[in-house]
Amino acid sequence: MKPQLVIFDNDGVLVDSEPTAHRVLSEYLTELGFPFTLEESYRHFLGNAARNIHTVVADRYGGTLPADFTARCHERVFTAFKQGLDAVQGADTVLTELRRRGIPYCLASSSDHAWIDLTLDRTGLRPLLPPGVVFSAQDVGGVGKPAPDLFLHAAASFGTEPRDCLVVEDSPNGVRAAKAAGMPVVGYTALTPASRLIGATSFITRLTGILDHLDHDR
Structure with a gap:
């Protein structure tokens, strides 16, 4: 059955921000004395809220990050984004086609609005994703x-039942959130292998x- 609402994650699904964000994050953590490789950053932090970084560092190293870590890390990432950031290949095509077909869609991200706004503005996706x-x-x-x-908030904002939504996610936490909301979820495997997206109902390798x-589903 055709979904009544398609819900997209942002980072890694619509915006190709993950390589830059995780490069900056891993470099900053290493600089602070808590070494993480780029691959380890993906594995531990992809799709996680910023506060979870503190927990992972404490569990792995028994250390504590500076109180202003999140703000300073965001500053570094924002600076890197301003030097260059692209949409995921096909993002504009997908959103334009959904609009043409009359299928409602939205973006739902754990990131704050300042982060989301910057990524949409820098990639040119803002006209397709108004506030x-x-x-x-x-x-x-x-x-x-x-x-x-x-996800439940997004669905309610459109007056759509969770079961009538379709979520597109690339992180384990995103898939878990969709399943907990009672929504079918398509796993996008460009960065995360399908084996880690447990609970996804199907998979795509390109957006x-x-x-x-x-x-x-027609």
Whole structure:
């Protein structure tokens, strides 16, 4: 059955921000005396809220990050984004086609609105994702994925039942959040192997594959 609402994650799904963000994050953590490789950063932090970085560092090293770590890390990432950031290949094609077909869509990210706004503005996706269809964990009291709150809020904003939504996610926490919300979820495997997206109902290797998925549901 055709979904009544398609919900996209942002980082790694619509915006190709993950390589830059994780390079900066791993370099900053290493600089602070808590070494993480780029691959380890992906494995531990992809799709996690910023506060979880503190927990992982404490568990792995028994150390404590500076109180201003999140703010300073964001500053570094924002600076890197301003030097160059691209949309995921096919993102504009997918959103334009959904609009043409009359299928509502939105973005739901654990990142704050400042982060989301910067990525959409830098990649040129803003015209396809105006403020009314962009949701942040800030909108639900800062509760990010894997809690279902953000996805449920997005669905409620469109007056859509969770079972009638379709989520596109590339992180384990995102998939968990969608499943907890009672929503079917397509796993996007460009950065995360399908074996880590446990609970996804199907998988795509390129973003435009979501259009093929919708064609099969007609």
